[in-house]
Amino acid sequence: MRLRLLLLALGTFAVGTDTMVMAGILGRIAGDLGVSVPAAGQLVTVFALSYALLAPLLAAATARWPRRRLLLAALAVFTAANALSALAPDYPTLLATRVLAAAGAALYTPNASAAATALVPPERRGRALATVLGGMTAATALGVPLGTYVGRADWRATMWLVTALGAVALLGLAAFLRELPASAQAAGLRERLAPLRDKRVLAAAATTFAFFLSFQSVYIYLGTAVHPATGGDADKLSTILLVTGVASVAGSWLGGHVVDRWGVRKVLLVGSVISVVFFAALPWLGLTMPGALVYALAVPLAGWSISVAQPHRLASLRPADAPLLLSLNSSALYLGTAAGGGAGSLAIALLGERWFPLGASALAVVALWLAAATTRPAAKAPAAAGTARMRTEAVPAAESRSRQESSPSGV
Template identity: 35%
Template sequence: MRKVFLLTIGMFALGFDAYVIAGLLPNIEVTFKISASQTGQAVSVFTLFYALAAPIFATLLAGKPMRRILVVALAVFSLGNGASALASSFSMLLMARAIAGIGAGLYSPLAATAAASLVSEQKRGRALGITLGGMSTGTVVGVPLGLIIAEHLNWHATLWFITALGLIAMIGIVIWFPNFPASAPPSLRQRVAMMTNGRVAAIVGITFMTSIASLGLYTYIATILDNLADIPMITPYLWAWGIGGVVGSFSIGTLIDRASRPGLLMSGILVIMALAMFSLPFVLQFPILSFLPFILWGAMGWASQAPQQHELLCLQPNHGAAVVALNSSANYLGSAIGSALGGGVMLAGLAPSQLPFAAGCLVLVTLLGQWGIVSSKRKHGRVRENIENQMQ
């Protein structure tokens, strides 16, 4: 498990980078003199290129030494963040965020696959939870720290700090991480079969929809708080969201290993997430309760990835890197689309205060799809059991 913890250092840097930008949007907006909906595209570009990079590089680099790929990924990630800090125009910032997204898209799914490969099957859920926990810890610790740095210096300094973290993670992997090959890439026929497999497509689709709602909403958290309750200081709410994320990501792995029912766990996650989003506009009026929806939303958002990855690794055990990359791609593609949609509907006239309701409704639609997957799996299990009984 110690080598799994080593992977979390890089995931910490990724989580820090992916989620601090949402808190820096007001500062970026002032620097480049653009609107909130335009600055939100800095999140969209990062997540879009993350989504595109994950499946492409998982195929191109499969079979290569795992340590070398992880080092290259962190080098590209650090380069992108350094370029973001140096950006003199919003267009240059978007290009730099794209480079950082490519590095993150290469690192994240391979880190999850490596974590699962380093432990026994009985501990796979825990390993995935710890790895994802690195990202959530980057959110709960890194995001507020990044906002403090931006407040006392500027948002460029925050991105330089993330660049340094990426380089530190890269050096750690060079020195201490074992060098073993990634799994062999699936053939074109196997890849097409994997993507057209009904159960794989359904699971990835749930990840995609969940991300549109959760990460898309997170992009505009500063705007929502200002519109709903005239709250300019968003750091405590980002802390609450991040703390929930740490609890959710580190605990979900143990629940998966003990319950062995990741599909049902995912259903429960979606129920709680929807309730948190629907309640958010109301509880902000009560200081004692105002942080609770953010804690629950963060916990469920971060917990949602491990059950999905676990199900996919069980369905495609011989092509773990490819299928995890596909799911990771869907997660960040959903984030990119969610960010773009949020900006689009606000430009069209939707008030920021209405975004939590829209996101909650989308989660309920996703829940219906998840129930369909669970029901189908149960039916398949009963049919298989009947066939085995008849053969006996």
């Protein structure tokens, strides 16, 4: 049982590494393929946008497939796509392989979570999910700096690393994972999008999009932002990314605790204020290694706390629809990542390589405003309205707090 969960987690580790490692090798890709760094950054945009758009479509199309067959097919597509990325002779071909890799990733990650819950009794499902989704967190802490280090001389070596990780997970699951039938109540595309009719859900998804738009517009080009500190040294950049990864894991853990203690609204506001300040300070912090490391510690702590608070917020809105709402949150996250690649590229073109994080600071202000406006506590009813009316308004608020305390918190 434990081995199968670890193999599922290895698959999410490979997906997470593939999603985020481009930030450490953009310069190598740009130099090898003869494109600019902002153009290379669009590889992240294409991957994230493809993931966001394909996830609900593929989920609906394969809803009744046996889970084992679907997991193996998804990993096969993902692994083959990364091998093709490693072999890509030019930029257009590499772009096409990133779309294919995103399709495999979009199929694998949610179904790996579903498989984890089917492998264990109900009382152990939380721990099983934590194990599998922990692969994504571990990718931030270990996969990205490792991939950057491996690709310090040739970015293709990083793609081969991701290919190897996917292949080991594929072979392991093929050997040890038993058949897992499809859900009898699989939701179609219309059902998956139905919660967007709820204005609260739409506002929460928009907030996720805005936060990740600002965060990723810097993270994707972090190597450029801290170039004065690293001098182009891949080992120094790997160190910064390692600190970023460790801080991300700490931020995820911290987010789960402070949401329970402070509530979603305060976590969103505090986290976004920290982000605004440090994005604005990065043009100066990025001049030295100590300053870059301070940034690498502070922003992931804030960002990953927010990434826990947002799904917590969505799941508490309509607990019965929590799986669908969390799927929508993931799509909003990847759409924000995709748009962040374009926003960062535009900011570099307009503001230059040193000052482009100021654009992220402005975007974070928008995210802060959106979070404040859409999580504002409901106004208390006037006393003249009567006790019955006050009681009617108080009950949903109490239920909301109860749902927030009992709903899952994670990404």
